[in-house]
Amino acid sequence: MKNEIIIKETIVDYSDYFERKNLTKETREKFNSVDFLALPTRYDKSEYYFAQETVDFIKFCRTNSTEYSFDALADENIEVRSLHSFDIWMPIIWVSSSVLLPFAINMVSSYIYDKMKGREKEDANVDVTFFVKKGDEEKYIHYSGDAKTFKENFEKIDLNIM
Numbered sequence: 001m002k003n004e005i006i007i008k009e010t011i012v013d014y015s016d017y018f019e020r021k022n023l024t025k026e027t028r029e030k031f032n033s034v035d036f037l038a039l040p041t042r043y044d045k046s047e048y049y050f051a052q053e054t055v056d057f058i059k060f061c062r063t064n065s066t067e068y069s070f071d072a073l074a075d076e077n078i079e080v081r082s083l084h085s086f087d088i089w090m091p092i093i094w095v096s097s098s099v100l101l102p103f104a105i106n107m108v109s110s111y112i113y114d115k116m117k118g119r120e121k122e123d124a125n126v127d128v129t130f131f132v133k134k135g136d137e138e139k140y141i142h143y144s145g146d147a148k149t150f151k152e153n154f155e156k157i158d159l160n161i162m
Contacts, residue, residue: 003145003153010140012131017048027075035068038091049081054091060111090128098134101159109151126150
């Protein structure tokens with residue numbers, strides 16, 4: 001698989017998800033109160049699912065960082081879409097400020113490293129999307145590629161110019 005990072009401007013709009021899931025006001029406000037928020041991916045035209053790594057990744061982040069807040073955009077239970085392979089399907093990660101993006105990338109990199117312990121010789125791909133808030137703008141950053149070189153690929157780009 002080719003390592004690819006796509007960066008583009010976006011508008012994060014989950015109003016359809018809010019309505020379909022009848023989410024509480026407190027859940028809808030998480031965009032304003034949480035530093036890192038796991039978002040579901042839209043499948044088909046009406047279904048939303050969280051990536052298979054969502055719950056484990058949030059637990060990992062909470063264990064390894066007490067400085068920031070981590071949550072999922074859900075009231076209680078989340079619907080996870082499981083894919084059966086060793087590939088690492090990360091949730092969409094909403095980052096409340098562009099200055100926190102390097103921290104988010106490091107957390108994902110550390111999570112990948114832990115996930116691959118004992119399986120270093122196996123090939124694995126990672127798929128992750130970040131939505132990053134920078135002032136009034138929002139950016140979409142998507143990585144799809146080799147899990148072992150995830151961090152190296154991000155080190156090749158200047159995150160400050162986004």
